Amino acid sequence: MSKFIFVMGGVMSGVGKGVTASSIGKILQARGYQVTAIKIDPYINVDAGTMNPTEHGEVFVTEDGDETDQDIGHYERFLNTNILRDNYMTTGRVYQSVIARERNLEYGGKCVEVVPHIPEEVIARIKKAGTKAKADITIIEIGGTVGEYQNILFLEAARMMHYRTPKDVLIILVSFLPIPGTLGEMKTKPTQYAVQQLNSAGIQPDFIVCRSAKPIDGPRRKKLSIFCNIHETDVISNPDVDSIYEVPLVLEKERLSDKIIKKLELKAKTKDLKEWQKMVRTLKTASKIVKIGIVGKYFATGDFILPDSYISVIESLKHAACADKVKLVIDWINSDAYEKSPSAVKELNGYDGIVVPGGFGSRGVEGKILAIKYARENKLPFLGLCYGMQLASIEFARNVAKLPDAHTTEIKPNAKNPIIHIMPDQAEKLAHKNYGNTMRLGAYPCVLDKDSVSFKAYGKNRISERHRHRYEFNNDYRARLTKKGLLLAGLSPDKKLVEIIEISGHPFFVGTQFHPELKSRPLAPHPLFKAFIAAAKARIKN
Numbered sequence: 001m002s003k004f005i006f007v008m009g010g011v012m013s014g015v016g017k018g019v020t021a022s023s024i025g026k027i028l029q030a031r032g033y034q035v036t037a038i039k040i041d042p043y044i045n046v047d048a049g050t051m052n053p054t055e056h057g058e059v060f061v062t063e064d065g066d067e068t069d070q071d072i073g074h075y076e077r078f079l080n081t082n083i084l085r086d087n088y089m090t091t092g093r094v095y096q097s098v099i100a101r102e103r104n105l106e107y108g109g110k111c112v113e114v115v116p117h118i119p120e121e122v123i124a125r126i127k128k129a130g131t132k133a134k135a136d137i138t139i140i141e142i143g144g145t146v147g148e149y150q151n152i153l154f155l156e157a158a159r160m161m162h163y164r165t166p167k168d169v170l171i172i173l174v175s176f177l178p179i180p181g182t183l184g185e186m187k188t189k190p191t192q193y194a195v196q197q198l199n200s201a202g203i204q205p206d207f208i209v210c211r212s213a214k215p216i217d218g219p220r221r222k223k224l225s226i227f228c229n230i231h232e233t234d235v236i237s238n239p240d241v242d243s244i245y246e247v248p249l250v251l252e253k254e255r256l257s258d259k260i261i262k263k264l265e266l267k268a269k270t271k272d273l274k275e276w277q278k279m280v281r282t283l284k285t286a287s288k289i290v291k292i293g294i295v296g297k298y299f300a301t302g303d304f305i306l307p308d309s310y311i312s313v314i315e316s317l318k319h320a321a322c323a324d325k326v327k328l329v330i331d332w333i334n335s336d337a338y339e340k341s342p343s344a345v346k347e348l349n350g351y352d353g354i355v356v357p358g359g360f361g362s363r364g365v366e367g368k369i370l371a372i373k374y375a376r377e378n379k380l381p382f383l384g385l386c387y388g389m390q391l392a393s394i395e396f397a398r399n400v401a402k403l404p405d406a407h408t409t410e411i412k413p414n415a416k417n418p419i420i421h422i423m424p425d426q427a428e429k430l431a432h433k434n435y436g437n438t439m440r441l442g443a444y445p446c447v448l449d450k451d452s453v454s455f456k457a458y459g460k461n462r463i464s465e466r467h468r469h470r471y472e473f474n475n476d477y478r479a480r481l482t483k484k485g486l487l488l489a490g491l492s493p494d495k496k497l498v499e500i501i502e503i504s505g506h507p508f509f510v511g512t513q514f515h516p517e518l519k520s521r522p523l524a525p526h527p528l529f530k531a532f533i534a535a536a537k538a539r540i541k542n
């Protein structure tokens with residue numbers, strides 16, 4: 001048995017298609033089915049690794065080192081399972097393999113055409129990913145919005161699959177229903193147009209999931225039903241909620257898993273969402289506040305603040321706070337601000353902990369270093385992720401080991417004290433402009449020092465974490481920095497790479513070369529985030 005559910009977006013992007021797709025996966029998983037999810041991004045980029053996070057959001061790295069869209073992160077968190085490279089495709093990736101095959105004469109002299117060869121490649125990829133994940137049900141989220149030129153070939157793939165095996169393929173449109181302030185009434189017309197667009201691509205949705213500020217009411221259900229050719233019961237209400245983790249429960253209130261199971265002619269099995277419900281209840285009821293500052297630079301686009309670039313960090317903090325039954329409050333701190341007025345860093349005293357997440361390039365770096373110095377000197381719990389760990393090493397070298405000009409060669413190639421420098425194989429790649437998917441990526445093992453805070457957090461000495469970087473801690477400085485109190489808390493098994501630094505005697509000062517945020521799940525919060533939140537909580541008490 002192999003069933004496929006396509007999730008497409010109507011009216012506009014950013015309506016929570018990824019969360020809806022993940023939630024549909026969750027409720028079907030809770031019915032005892034093996035579920036996997038695929039993300040299709042319609043852009044030409046072969047992967048998300050070359051895109052600016054302010055524009056595209058976070059780059060989510062899989063266990064097997066693919067640089068993917070942040071929705072893959074949502075799938076992993078909701079389904080509590082690893083999603084691999086095969087579950088991600090872009091227009092660039094699809095064309096790349098069709099062209100490679102053509103060059104190898106694998107089409108046997110045929111004229112290779114956009115249709116059907118591109119949709120056929122898409123279908124082959126969908127089926128391969130489903131088979132590899134041994135999925136009963138594969139969810140396929142098509143990026144963008146119906147009606148764009150960009151995703152038409154992916155809609156065509158969905159249409160072809162549905163035409164061939166209609167009982168095995170469902171189409172779900174996730175659409176937005178605005179409630180204009182001047183009217184105070186929910187409007188269905190944009191969604192009607194979205195369905196018309198889908199119809200003109202030969203596709204009729206089986207369900208319309210209605211994203212809006214409020215639940216959809218009777219009269220509007222009726223309207224959508226008549227104008228979009230769909231039963232009223234297949235119009236699914238999905239209003240805004242406080243936490244994304246409530247969405248599966250919202251969909252189940254509409255009995256969506258029952259309805260999907262019926263349409264796909266599957267056997268109805270019992271439901272098990274208890275653990276999930278318990279987690280959501282804790283999220284909603286925790287009242288003791290832990291205030292965390294995320295000191296970064298990828299927040300602003302124009303006049304708007306978009307925390308999407310750090311979505312996995314934010315979710316990991318939420319998971320840990322929920323496990324500790326505290327209410328998380330996050331502030332976005334633009335590190336540029338500390339460069340303009342360094343004394344502003346004192347505001348960090350109002351926080352229970354700070355995170356300096358990953359990043360690239362020079363903007364905001366000195367501001368982040370000021371924040372790290374403040375956290376170190378004032379015993380403020382600090383978690384540095386990748387660039388955050390590299391900058392913490394530099395701060396320690398400059399201000400504790402008194403090595404002037406300590407820097408990373410990423411910013412200052414001729415630094416006198418290159419505390420962070422490029423990995424040799426990476427220098428080679430950059431010299432050849434070999435930028436795409438060439439960083440140190442994916443899961444690598446790490447061995448922990450038994451006297452470290454990290455060891456205590458993980459409760460074991462061998463761990464595996466995901467990476468995405470080109471630079472590393474310079475081993476020439478190991479002796480000089482450890483003599484001054486820096487602890488190399490985690491090393492690669494061959495001891496050649498520093499993966500975690502700590503400062504002994506500080507309540508929580510941990511920097512990781514890897515990205516622990518990529519592995520935290522609501523039902524399996526990450527040990528380092530848990531330890532960080534516990535330290536932050538202890539600080540409120542004090």
Ligand code: GLN
Pocket residue numbers: 357358359360361385386387388390410468469470471472
């Ligand atoms: N820019 C740094 C490097 O390439 C850190 C990367 C990151 O934070 N992901 O090593």
